Amino acid sequence: MASEIPKTMKALVTQADKTAKIEEIPVPEIDDTEVLVKVVALAQNPTDWKHIKGITNPGTICGCDWSGYVVKTGRKVSSPAVGDHVAGFVHGGTYKDRGAFAEYVKATGDLCWKVPEGMISHEEAATMGCSFWTAVQALFHPDRLGLVEPPNKVDKEEWVLVYGGSGSVGMFAIQLAHIAGYKVVATASPRNHELCKSLGADAVIDYKDPSAIEKIKEVSHNSIRAGLDAISEAETQKFCVQAFGAQGGKLVTILGAPQEVQRMRADVKVQSTLIYTSLGRSFIFAGNTPFPASEEDRGHMAQFLKKVPELVKSGQIKPNPTMFFDGGLEGINAGLQHMMEGKHSGQKIVYRLTN
Template sequence: MTSAIPKTMKALITQANKTVKVEEIPVPEIDDWEVLAKVVVVAQNPTDWQYIDTVTNVGTISGCDWSGYIVKLGKKVTELNATGLKVGDHVAGFTHGGTYKDRGAYAEYVKATYDLCWKVPEGTLSHEQAATMGCAYWTAVQSLFHPTRLGLVEPPNKVEKEQFVFIYGGSSSVGMYALQLAHAAGYKVVTVASAKNHALCKSLGADYVFDYRDPDVVSKIKETTKNSLHHALDTISQESTQTLALNSYGPGPGKLITIQPLQEKAKQLRDDVEKQITLIYTSLGREVNWNGIIFKASPEDHAHMAQFLSKTPGLVASGTVKPNPIKVWEGGLNAISDGLQHMREGKHSGEKIVYRIA
């Protein structure tokens, strides 16, 4: 299969006028610790269009989430027989789209560090489903379980006594994975979502679901949690969501993880609650320039994600973690620009848009 790898490939490239265009570029070269995968399906995230619009790294490959099969292994990966990876394996992963000229998901081939792609168990997920377990799944994992984020007990282990965790936005892509993962670890899971998504949230492991529009939602959360809430993840991270989450905490110290910067009003609430943004790109182990803020390369974030990804095949095979619902958008690479515009306009909700590339 290695001999069949072409010299060039089609990829969706960021343009200077804040658009994207399919171009023919070289197939990426891999280093000794990487694998090269033939991309079959990619999944869309808000960060994709946000990078095009606000960062605009001209000439870079867009897209973060992918599923495909290995066509080439780096020298060190081949030597490490314990990795269990081989040419032909169905694998899925996440990459920092809109940042590199040789690394991005919206392409016919993608490269990844060997321990940051996970092997999809045979007979479990389709490529469409596996592609959804990138940005959102990784963010939920890092937010809930990394020792410097919420530091919760990791599945398959379970928390020993009754503890509540609050997930703002249980029907968001990150939220749907966070509900499942926190439930798998034995936590009592509380979330807010639109009324139409309450049944979905409960099916994914939420013990209690409230409507975020309910004027009494904070008092209901405090009553349900017996005023003992100390851990929360805000998967939306606007001013209103951050303040609602902070107002729901019980007395005493706590921690809130957000996926966007803390808003000024939220900064003024609950001095005893630590507030921290998490940025999933740091799990890739490289320095990140995020809107002018430099995050140094984090071997610790890389190592934590790699060890959790090694658990992921078992979580999938057992049915503990299920993929986001999908919406297949026809047209492959050439259609992604339209799909991004659809998301830009706020027309998309409750499903993960995916595209079949091969």
């Protein structure tokens, strides 16, 4: 199949004026540990438009989440193989030869997961990238919440708080904590309560309810020791810290926490997690913050991804509900605008490039 690979491809590329447009660029070359994938479907995340509008690295390929077929493998890659349906996550908006919103994407071989044949679509598989990986890292990495990791289960009743249960990260976090045997209390707007319960939440609280914190404490018997804030604005972080039980614990956020939040309770540690570290590459984030390569974070994700095919095949993990946007690469700017305007909830925006 390598002989069928073209020299150039279409990709959505970041521009200096904080926009993104389709350009014809070279198909990326892979190293000995990488695979080249012909992209079939894509999924969208808030980080995509934030990299375009805020971080703005001109000339870089946008997009993080993808699903497709392997068309070429590096010399040291034993799995996946050419022809396999795989899905994964890359750091979009950062590299000129590595991004999801393109006809071809390259990725490290052991950071792709093989999609069980006939179980889920390419669009559904693409939803299990940035958000799914973030939930995995936040809940199970030893240096984050360090919860018991599936297929093992916690051996006693223990409650976990998931703030933002109907968001993409939150939906995966509910499922993952549930299959690990934890009791889950999530926050969501009333229209998404049944969705959260269908994913495994034992209790769902309206975050706008003036007594929401008291209700969380009541249902959890004032025992929350582990929490994930999947929204991570200053006010949501304050909410979460107040909802912890009398013995304190640890809150993981997906954005940095201001000092005022970190100082609220000495018995509640607030720590952020950034999923790009799981890719095992050094990078500069938000223009000036250096992140060294973390082999520990990469290794943890690589070993967890080996479990994902069976979790999907058994039905224990379900993809996010999807909202389809027409137009393939040409439709992405409309989808990004839709997301920036806050018009979607409880769904993942997806695109299809080819059959």
